[in-house]
Amino acid sequence: MRYFDYINKNEIDKIFFKKPIEFDNNTEVDILKYALGAFLYVPATQYNMIYKSITGQVRGVRPLAICLEDAIGINGEKEAIYNLKLILENLSSNKIRGFKTTPLIFIRIRNVEQLIKIKDIIVENKEVLTGILIPKANANLVEGCIEVLDSTNIKNLYVIPIIESREFICNETKGESFNKLYNTLLNHKERILNIRIGVTDILGMYSIRRSKYFSIYDNLICSSFITDVINYLNRDELDIPISGGVSELFDMENEEIKNKYLKEILLDKFHGLVGKTVIHPNQIPLVQALCTVKYEDYIDAETILSSVGGKFGVNKGACGGRMNEINPHLLWAKKIMILSQIYGVLNEGVEYDELFKI
Helix, strand or coil: CCCCCCCCCHHHHHHHCCCCECCCCCCHHHHHCCCCEEEEEECCHHHHHHHHHCCCCCCCCCCCEEEEECCCCHHHHHHHHHHHHHHHHHHHHHCCCCCCCCCCCEECCHHHHHHHHHHHHHHHHHCCCCCCEEEECCHHHHHHHHHHHHCCCCCCCCEEEEEHHHHHHCCHHHHHHHHHHHHHHHHCCCCCCCCCECHHHHCCCCCCCCCCCCHHHHHHHHHHHHHHHHHHCCCCCCCCCCCCCCCEEEEEEECCHHHHHHHHHHHHHHHHCCCCEEHHHHHHHHHHHHCEEEHHHHHHHHHHHHHHHCCCCCEEEECCCCEEEECHHHHHHHHHHHHHHHCCEEEEEEEEEEHHHC
16 A cells, blocks of 8 residues: 555646655564554444445545444444454455555454454454554553464564553553553564554543644643653654544534644644544544655755764755754654655645645
8 A cells, every 4th residue: 555545646746756655564664663644443333434444435544443442332342343353354355355455454452351352353364454452551451462462373463552541640650650561562562563642531531521722732631641651652762653642523624623633733743753543534634644754854864864974963954944963863864764755755845735635
């Protein structure tokens, strides 16, 4: 699959200086972990929506999470597991046809017990799956899920923890919880594709929900939580991308909501996060567009990497209005080069909104 493959060649040439590459679940992990972009969650009870997302009827779906957790009711698990089994079996047997690419498919489980319940489905369809998402994740849950996968000799599926529980918020527990999770992720870093932030659950603990008037960064609780996640887990030795939190607001025809959403994605990027969980197709094009790399960032990243070990430690940026510092900006430049492969580089002078119009 490839990002923006629904855009015709003339438009692609007009918009992109460097076109996005193709990728799939066999792509090298150092590239794949940055390719999750707009990560669509669909309840496993919504068979038709899953089918449409897989067959390309929902434009732009690249990673897809089939959710067996909070998105389904207590009495919906049986139907959800049945739908999961049916969809995966049809994919595995090529009964679902007529589409160019299959998205990266993940299963969002409820807990270890549920993972054990569906492990036979996973084993039988492991070739069409990319991984599992672990909600309310902590060190013990991550270890437990990896043990279940290993017990069935499934070692090619990735694991994505979602951090969204009280132990990572409360001052008396968060330090120890983050340190344990860090050590677990470090021990299994080859299996961990991404780290996700569950801001809806965090707000819910305090009887709060999002407002269309504010970004999540305006909320003191979530701002502090995101700061902690970045401080503890955005480490070079882990090298696991962290994604931005989901928003339940999806009416992108409302300019106020759309502008707040765009601002939040830009703030995600500014804080080093990559991509964003989405719950509605309207959110997908905005997140994906803002994952692309601006021309001046790409040229500056190239310049920084080519200057390593050279005579000078600084040089002028491509736009002429900022300075590149080789050592402080080195990790940034490496990430920009990876993102440029997955999402492409915009032509000089082209803005993100060119992609919104298509």
